[in-house]
Amino acid sequence: EIRYHYGPLWGQPEALALQPFQRALDLDSAYPGAYLHLARVAAALGDSAALDEYTRKGLQVEAAGERAVELWLLRAFGGIEPEKRDSVFDALSGLADIYLGIFFRDLAGPIGDFGAAERVARLLSAPGRSRPTRAWGHVDVALLHGGRGRLNAARMELRKAAEYDPWIGAWGSAVVAALPFLRPSPEFQTEALRGLRLLDATPLPRTAAAAIALLDGTEAQRVFLEGQLGLRLGRVTTARSAITKLEQMQDPLAIRGFSQSLAQSLRGEILARGDDWRGAVEALRSIRPNYSYLYAMWSVIFGHASSRFLLARGFEELSRLEEGAAVYRSLQAFHEGAAAYGAVAELGLGRVAERQGDRLRAARHYQRFVELWAEADPEFQLMVGEAKGALARLGREAP
Numbered sequence: 001e002i003r004y005h006y007g008p009l010w011g012q013p014e015a016l017a018l019q020p021f022q023r024a025l026d027l028d029s030a031y032p033g034a035y036l037h038l039a040r041v042a043a044a045l046g047d048s049a050a051l052d053e054y055t056r057k058g059l060q061v062e063a064a065g066e067r068a069v070e071l072w073l074l075r076a077f078g079g080i081e082p083e084k085r086d087s088v089f090d091a092l093s094g095l096a097d098i099y100l101g102i103f104f105r106d107l108a109g110p111i112g113d114f115g116a117a118e119r120v121a122r123l124l125s126a127p128g129r130s131r132p133t134r135a136w137g138h139v140d141v142a143l144l145h146g147g148r149g150r151l152n153a154a155r156m157e158l159r160k161a162a163e164y165d166p167w168i169g170a171w172g173s174a175v176v177a178a179l180p181f182l183r184p185s186p187e188f189q190t191e192a193l194r195g196l197r198l199l200d201a202t203p204l205p206r207t208a209a210a211a212i213a214l215l216d217g218t219e220a221q222r223v224f225l226e227g228q229l230g231l232r233l234g235r236v237t238t239a240r241s242a243i244t245k246l247e248q249m250q251d252p253l254a255i256r257g258f259s260q261s262l263a264q265s266l267r268g269e270i271l272a273r274g275d276d277w278r279g280a281v282e283a284l285r286s287i288r289p290n291y292s293y294l295y296a297m298w299s300v301i302f303g304h305a306s307s308r309f310l311l312a313r314g315f316e317e318l319s320r321l322e323e324g325a326a327v328y329r330s331l332q333a334f335h336e337g338a339a340a341y342g343a344v345a346e347l348g349l350g351r352v353a354e355r356q357g358d359r360l361r362a363a364r365h366y367q368r369f370v371e372l373w374a375e376a377d378p379e380f381q382l383m384v385g386e387a388k389g390a391l392a393r394l395g396r397e398a399p
Helices: 002-009 014-027 032-045 048-061 066-077 082-092 097-111 114-124 131-146 151-164 166-177 186-198 206-211 218-232 236-248 258-273 277-285 293-298 305-317 321-330 337-341 345-355 359-372 378-394
Strands: none
Touching: 002 014, 002 032, 002 293, 002 321, 014 032, 032 048, 032 066, 032 097, 048 066, 066 082, 066 097, 082 097, 082 114, 097 114, 097 131, 097 337, 114 131, 131 151, 131 166, 131 337, 151 166, 166 186, 166 218, 186 218, 218 236, 218 258, 236 258, 258 277, 258 305, 277 305, 305 321, 305 337, 305 345, 321 345, 345 359, 345 378, 359 378
């Protein structure tokens, strides 16, 4: 569990978890959790034979219940039994919020099926769920849209989220407006920043807090997002002020070091903004979350997704290509950040593979990015053009 969940947070590939889980099965061949995690790794690696084996054996050990549904989901959407996708979704609608959240991360992360992930998020936002849960479902859809360059669609979802819970809506708007690979209008970023500040004096509803990182670190997240949005608007002093505030915070024991890690993330972003990639890499690679991986699993901020994206770019700039590829792949792992960063990581992986001379792998990543960003807003089509130009250069023209 530690290797699987913490590895990506430290920029390490999920594949490093294979041996420990296989060792766990040597000790207890009836441990269903090992089969589930091994199946997730197999899905992430595109190893259909291993995915088939681990899900089949897992279902032999645990044939009913939520874990069995998840194993069927991995089989259906991992390409083993695609004809069962509809029946799997029929089984999802009545499940508790937490399981839908887990399945959302399976689909956006190891499986990489963003359309299916959106279907799960729509179940969270459906009538019958609590207002905070419905808000969170819309935020999840907004993250998927933002991560594929569909900012206009993302903003529509964020408005719906705010109708159900203003705090969650403001949080989601700030996260999407601060995505480092987009250049949204200053109007959207200013609006998101204003939303955070208006909530500064508003008591946080317990139900809303429960939806964001298990009740902890909400003030640190707000200050961090203010700093990020300040940077996007060219206000470096706002980011520096946020760093000072974060360094002075006293975190609860459960998340000790969280505020300081966010301050370090902003430092790295400031250095990257000044093209000091060596300094940025040193700052960002020192971020090593040591709180429970559950926080990172449920929150894009606790998982330091934006920091890892910039770290991967920094490794690229410094020609540390293997390290860059590992960090890009970590953005496609079983964490909330995959919804927003999993698709754009394909472009980075394509650039890295091309520079390494692996034309086939590079073309595969570029083509995948072109497909995922095909419906991006016009102002973000430049990134799609970059990938199409690379495909033409490699002799594999995208349609």
